[in-house]
Amino acid sequence: MDNLKLNPLQIPEILLLIAELLNKRDLLNCIRVSKAFHKTLISLIWKKITVGQGGEPGSKAIQKHNEYIEEITFDSYKFNDSFPEKYESLQRLQPITYKGWCSWPKPIHAINQIKAHSSIITGFNVSRAIKYGPDIWNALLECTSLNHLGVMEVTTYIDVEFDLFLQVCKRLRCLELGHVNFLSRENNEYIFPNIHTLRVDSLSICNLNQNSWYCLGMFIRKCPALRLLAIRLSGTTNELYRELLLQHPWTLNNLSDICFREMRIEDKDMAATLRRMTGLRRLDVFWGRFYQLSLQELLADKQEVVENGQLVQKTRLRRLCETVETLVFGKDSSVAQAILSNCPRLKRLEGPKTTVSEIVNGAEWVCSGLTRLSITLEADIDEETEEGMAKTRIAFKQLGKLTRLEHLNLTRRSLYPHSRTLDMRLRAGLGELANLKRLEVLVVEHDAHQRMQLEDATWMVDNWPNIKYVYGALNDEKETADLLKWFLESHNIRIFA
Structure with a gap:
């Protein structure tokens, strides 16, 4: 019976469920609440530690x-010739990850460290910080748990090194x-069945016999x-x-x-890719042209597949x-209304344009989980007339339903004062x-009206408790603008006019 009177916040299982929703900063605050909180949550705080640029815990x-x-x-940790002694005694240590620009006095120190912990290393970054040679790839081949590899500013022109690199990639x-500058063979037999994430930044694949981009395309395929x-x-x-x-x-x-x-991508090529894709979670092509052809594929109930050639x-x-x-x-494309009314899982939309008239005449928006909206919303009506004000209010109502918004930019492509x-x-x-309680950023730049x-x-101060930044001139009369700036900044809201 005593257990029935127990405070739910003293039950470890309940505290752990709550902790799953908290970040590390929140957890650090929670362990000060009570002994029960501390006893249950301290293990989560120390389960994963990062040492390097942000410092490291003492012995x-x-x-x-x-x-x-x-x-x-x-993370970008500067090692001595051996693994730090204070971490050697950790009995429960499982994964070790090396990221950023870690460095060692000599290559052999890094290679010996990899071999000594080969069974528990899950991530490693090979960088220009040290000249490794083929031995680094041989050492990484011994890492049975390796699944994440970063290769930064490394030049490899030797076939044997490239072959070893490909062998490492097979398990990633x-x-x-x-x-990275790699010499790619014209033909290699490798398939990389486990790679689900590939990030490439300023890669140069050199081969005297092939087009360099063809090599990258072959790797991707x-x-x-x-x-x-x-x-x-x-x-x-x-x-x-x-x-590609x-x-x-x-x-x-x-x-x-x-x-x-x-990368500048034309609408027809974007559409061709979407036509082949089975599912789409994220499309981030800042310079891409997403017009009607791409929109059609986004909304289409058919896809292109290969059967029997x-x-x-x-x-x-x-x-x-x-x-x-x-x-x-990127680029102005008038597809915002169609996207907002057809993408129920959308959380972030940046780029397109719409107008008040399109919103008034269009379907209801369905993306209630949107957190970031950065579009050009043009007021193409006379807001001083009764009809214009009624239409404007409809547009406001659509925005008001996006209760999870944190960033709202209504002038992303409006580059001119008019x-x-x-x-x-x-x-x-x-x-x-009024219901945009999570809103932190409001942008109405380049609107002189x-x-x-x-x-x-x-x-705004009374209804948006999280608002921190406002971009744009809020009034063209200097005296009023100065008053608004003083008032908002007195409430810790930064103004960038």
């Missing part, structure tokens, strides 16, 4: 909490290549489990995109996340618009945004 702290420590990440789940492909190569063209993703046969049936931040159309289990969570693309977005005043409908008054700013 006494490690000794005191060694029974809890199971994982260590060395995540591969990151940055500023040999990763059948690939889910996330992120490539950042400045100065690249649409032809590179075609070489539009070659036959299509082998990337698991691909759901594409991030090509600096022939391209055929098959009905999708779910349309891409029903699975996508992130859409980022641009006009919603009038951020109570008389126009600002009050419809804002006429916000002190009562509107007061409403």
Whole structure:
């Protein structure tokens, strides 16, 4: 019977369920609440530790909490000639990850350390910080738990090294290549069945017999489990995109996340990729042109598949618009209304344009989980007329339903002073945004028509408890603008006019 009177917050199982929703900072605050909190949560705080750029715990702290420590990440850590003694005594230590720019006095020190912990190393970064040679790849081949490899600013022109590198890649789940220069063989027999994440930054694959991008495209097509492909190569063209993703046969049936931040991609090529994809979670193509062809594929209930060597159309289990969570693309394209009314799982949308009239005449928005919205919302009506104000209020109501919004930018592509977005005043409908309690950032830059008054700013302070930053001129009259700036900044809200 006594157990029935026990405070639920003294039951470890309940505390652990709560702890799953908290970050480390929150956990550090929670252990000060009571002895029960401390006893239950201290193990979670010390389960994973990171040492390096942000400092590291002292020997006494490690000794005191060694029974809890199971994982260590060395982030750009400067090692001596041996593994730190205070970590050698950790009995429960399982995964060790090396990330960033870790360094050792000599290559042999790194290689010996890898061999000594080969059974528990899960991640390693090979960087220019030290000249390794073939021995590093042989050592990594002994790491039976290795699943994440980063190769940063390493030059490898020797066939034997490249062959060893490929052998290491066969067991990886995540591969990151940055500023790497590799000699690729014209033909290699390797398939990389486990790689689900591939990130490439300024890669150069050199081969006297082949086009360098063809080599990268071949590597990608040999990763059948690939889910996330992120490539950042400045100065690249649409032809590179075609070489990487539009070659036959299509082998990337698991691909759901594409991030090509600096690649210019045409609408027809974007559409061709979407037509092949079975599912879409993230499409981040900042310079991509997402127009009507791409929109059609996003909404389509058919996809292109190969059967018996022939391209055929098959009905999708779910349309891409029903699975996508992130859409980022460039250039003005008037597809925002269509996306917002057809993508129920969308959490982030950046790039497109819409108008008040399109919102008024369009369907209801379905993306209630949206946290970041960065679009151009053009006020194409006369907001001073009764009809115009009624339409503006409808647009405000649509925005007001996005109760999880943290970042709201209404002028992403409005680069000229004559641009006009919603009038951020109570008389126009600002009050419809009262439920945006999570909003931290509001952007109305390049709109010279804002006429916000002190009562509107007061409403913002009273109704948006998390607002921190406002970008844009809130009033073109200097005296009023200065008053608004003083008032908002007195409530710890930064103004960038």
